[in-house]
Amino acid sequence: MAGKIYVIMTGNENSLWSRCLSESLVALEFGKTYFDPWRAEDYDSYLEVTKAGAAKDDSEADVKGRATLWFNRGNDLTRSEGDLWLHRDKNSDSLYWARTTSADPVFDHSDPDSVMLAKPVTKWSRHDKKMKPLSWKTIHPVAKDYISSMAAMFSVANADMKAYVQALIDGGDLTPWHSRPKWEERLGVQKGKALGSSVSLHELTLANLMLSITGTVANSNGQKVFKTLKNKELHCSEAEMKAHLANLYEEQKGKCAITGLTMHLHGQDDCDSDMLVSPDRIDSYGHYSIGNVQLVCRFVNFWKMAQDNNRFAELLDRVVANQLADTL
The missing domain is CATH 3.30.40 (Herpes Virus-1)
Structure with missing residues (x-):
């Protein structure tokens, strides 16, 4: 299934992950003051709210860049359909994946300080499509470096990495990547190191x-x-x-x-x-x-x-x- 691939942290310090896992959602948090202008698709007002909350030493370009980034993140998440979403759960040391569905987005205002923006997904899985566990130890360091970004949410834009991630989820042959000299060097093959293995x-x-x-x-x-x-x-x-x-x-x-x-x-x-x-x-x-x-x-x-x-x-x-x- 074609579509974009995203990596997400699900809320501040992954605070929304347990709910995402149990309710089959992918989610972000927006501050209360940011939600209304974003929901109204009023970027100018959203930018003003961002400026009001910015530090004194933030440049105008930085503030505008941050406003644009988060405004677009909200749109990308709530409008997503058929896209692949990845999340690393450090508690189970596993990589989870799910796909967004055609269901309407969910907005939860129950927290006094923030609003949850969420999109329904298929059931989160920590196994590839051939039922082999996606434990963190079995994932190549090159892919880990890419997936482990501390960004709250980002799209896998690199075509080669996108193909690798899709093959990883499909349970496909990863040799074309793992056999590359730079990938072998990053793993430490010359020093006798190898990827961890798991049984399907x-x-x-x-x-x-x-x-x-x-x-x-x-x-x-x-x-x-x-x-x-x-x-x-x-x-x-x-x-x-x-x-x-x-x-x-x-x-x-x-x-x-x-x-x-x-x-x-x-x-x-x-x-x-x-x-x-x-x-x-x-x-x-x-x-x-x-x-x-x-x-x-x-x-x-x-x-x-x-x-x-x-x-x-x-x-x-x-x-x-x-x-x-x-x-x-």
Whole structure:
């Protein structure tokens, strides 16, 4: 998606970040006296307010430059649509990103001294589009130098850096930049330094799915405890099953095979353990084989137990039908 790329601090010393994160907003703060002329699109009056608040040793050019900068920042933020916004959260040491939507801007006057100017965005994410964490240690120092500006808000105007940031968010190949001599020098490749690495949530989830399957197989070989446990075997190699699970996730589009609910990945933001993706045998009396495995939400796997797949789905439909009947 084409559009501009901005880096923002979200308020004085990032004071608005927690609200931006929870309410899916990107925001700036304007002093009360600055808001009315800006909202009226009256630049001359805005400039006069800026002059009134300027220090005695500020030059006229500096004051006008500052007024123009902030007047335009307010316009750029509240009129933004489809633009990419970046924010570094130092608490989690992560780079977050979101895109502005077509929704109307939000103005909050609840603070006695300032007004929040905000634009709704898609949910903020600290993972690239391939679900790899955007931790600060994995970002190249050249990009860090650019993103770490102390400016309250700025547009990434450099075409090359804009392409790099987009590739970073897309989870694309960054080698064309990282292999450049100046980038290698900045990182310290000659001194043996390398970028930190991170595992994608998909890779982490696949590893956990395989641990679940192999653990179940190891502990369910027909032995008698207080009752005879069902014998569960893996009827293919672990590599084949792992590849099959990856394909299943894509085929199911991340949805639970029985309920259609979106499954959660291990390590994702706001993860609900009951919604975690879980490997389930379609025929509960069968083994873990390529044709007998589906991906479901963990709670579904717990509830289903040894129930027949179709019978369990039928019972769920009855629950839903009953709930709908109660609302009529």
